[in-house]
Amino acid sequence: MDTDGVAQMSNHRHWHILVAVCMVMWGVYFVYDVPGSLSVALQEHLSLPAPQYTYLVSALYTAYAVPNMVLPFFSGYLVQRIGEKWVFLATLQAVLVGQLIFSVSLQLRSQLGMILGRVFIGLGGEIIGVLGTEITTRWFKEKQLSLALAITLSVSRLGSVAKSAIIPVLIEDFGIVRAVWIGSILSLGVAVVGAIYLLGVRGGTLVHHESENAGTMSSVRQFPSIFWKLALICVLGYGGINTFPISAQRFLAAWFYDGDQRKAGAVTGIPYFLSGALVPVFGLFFNENSFQSYPPSLCATNILMGVAHLLLLVITKPTLPLTMLGVAYALYGVAFWAALAQCLLSTVESISAKDNMSHSWARSMNESEYGSIHPPEPPGGFPDDPEEHQPRGASAESLITLGYGIMTSLNNLSSAVIPILLAKVENVMGFTGLEVVFFILSLLGLLASLELFFSVRVPLH
Structure with missing residues (x-):
């Protein structure tokens, strides 16, 4: 291959990375949502009463979520200590083993085994x-970051x-047994192919960062107040x-389709199909906008979600509110993750600027102390002042990983x-109680987004 061809491939490598991610x-998303799609078929397979x-379904989702209440918080630390490659391999293996345990346990009708697999x-x-x-942010931070994050979310x-x-x-x-096995092989096969590409690419797709304090509480304290306001919006949204x-397919089948799970399953996908289709569109829009455009968008998404859940209680066809949820999910995902990415990048830039100022101050103090007769600059430059310029914790990449991990x-x-x-309320x-809970979450999310809106005075970049 000629030099121009090699250069062209290098210029497009970030898009290849995005496809693999x-x-x-x-x-992973396919596997995560499998229990919700099994619906009545799983209930009949296990011979369980409705309550x-x-x-059980709530426990399957909770079992997935509980480890991740803590583990992602330490993702930056793990990457710093053993490298992204080994963390990536270990976590991918956990997903493969977990889905294998879940599938075998479902076949054996073992509820405990299914929960263990989800863990x-x-x-x-x-x-x-x-x-x-983090990989997407690193490869696209200077070229269409909002669009790249939107595409990842869409897929x-x-x-x-x-x-x-x-x-x-x-x-x-x-x-149900064969359906789970086929779905598992299909989804995890796609994930493994993408992972093989990421692991095989040269040039630092999965890197190892050197730092002594990555992932510590000192790094956490570097995040600004806007980060924690986004955290509250994340929890509520x-x-x-x-x-x-978790309950959408059963709810829609019972309320709108006389128990027909297939029809309910088809319309359950409307919000996710629309969010997947619209996310790139919103990503292109936000690609040229500042941080100030995100809080109004987050307000709009919570209004859409609240109204949609109220409509599901009073109308006879679910298409309109599900469409509203699809638009809201797309706008929410793009606005939230783009705002978070800009917040984290701005935090890193701010820390870097302070470090540079401190370094310049230390150099000027050395020069003023020695006057015109100062020792020659040692290799690597003058040492920083030990009191004013201590290492600030994680590298830029691991600090970004930490921020994403906390969220x-x-x-x-x-x-x-x-x-x-939700299980108790149902x-x-x-x-009816479920939709009321979703409406209350949307209302609280609207209030949190309004607080972010009024607190933002200037763009983050």
């Missing part, structure tokens, strides 16, 4: 997401869409978005706690 995320089955999937699934987002959502469309059809044609699929931990905290609340108030 998307493949991994598509497979007990409700708690293993949880040990790997979310950290893979953190690493994928991930399409994993949930594919699950909702494929699993019910497979259950009707092959039964994804508390509703991530948990809606992922909080995301999973809400995904672990809210399903328990057993007391039925499906």
Whole structure:
């Protein structure tokens, strides 16, 4: 291959990386949402009464989320100590083993085994997401970052869409056991192919960063107040978005389709199909906008979600509110993750600027002390002042990984706690209670977004 061809491939490598990340995320999202698509077929397969089955489904999602209430927080530390490559391999293996345990346990009708399998999937699934987002941010931070993050989110959502469309059809044609095995092989096969590319690319796709203090509490204290306001928005927003699929198919089948699970499964995919299709569009829009455009968008998404959940209680066809949820999910995902990415990059830039100022100050003090007769500059430059310029913790990449990890931990905290609340509310108030909970989450999310809106005065970049 000639020199121009090699250069052209190098110029497009970041897009190849993005495709591989998307493949991994598509497979992980497919696996994550499998229990929600099994619906009544799983209840019949396990011969469980409705209340007990409700708690089991909630337990399957909670088992996934519980490890990720803590583990992603330490993702930056793990990357710093053993490198992205080994963290990536370990977490991918956990997902593969977990889905194998889940599939075998479902075949054997072992509820405990199914929960154990979900724990293993949880040990790997979310950290893979953190690493994928950090890789995308690193490769696109100076070229269309919002669009790249939007594409990743879009393809991930399409994993949930594919699950909702494929699993019910497979259950009707092959039964629940074979359906789960086929779906598992399909989704994890795609993820493994993407992972092989990421692991094989030269030039630092999965890197090892050197730092002594990565992932420590001193690094956490470097995040600005806007980061923690985004954290609250994350807990409230994804508390509703991530948990809606748990009961959506059963709710829609009971309220709108006379118990027809196949029809309900088809329309359940509407929000995720629309969010997957619209995310790139919103990504292009936000690609040219400042941080100030994100808080109004987050307000709009919570209004859309709140109105949609109210409409599901009073109308006879679910298409309109599900469409509204799809638009809201797309806008929310792009606005939130783009705002977080800009917040983290601005934090790194601010720390770097302070370090440079401190370094310049130390140099000027040395020069003023020695006057015109100062010793020659040693290799690597003058040492920094030990009191004013201590190492500030993680490298830029690991600090970004830490930020994504913290947000992922909080995301999973809400995904672990809210399903328990939903199960209790459903057993007391039925499906009506579920929609009321989702409406309240949207209302609280709107208030948090308004607080962010009024606190932002200037762009972050």
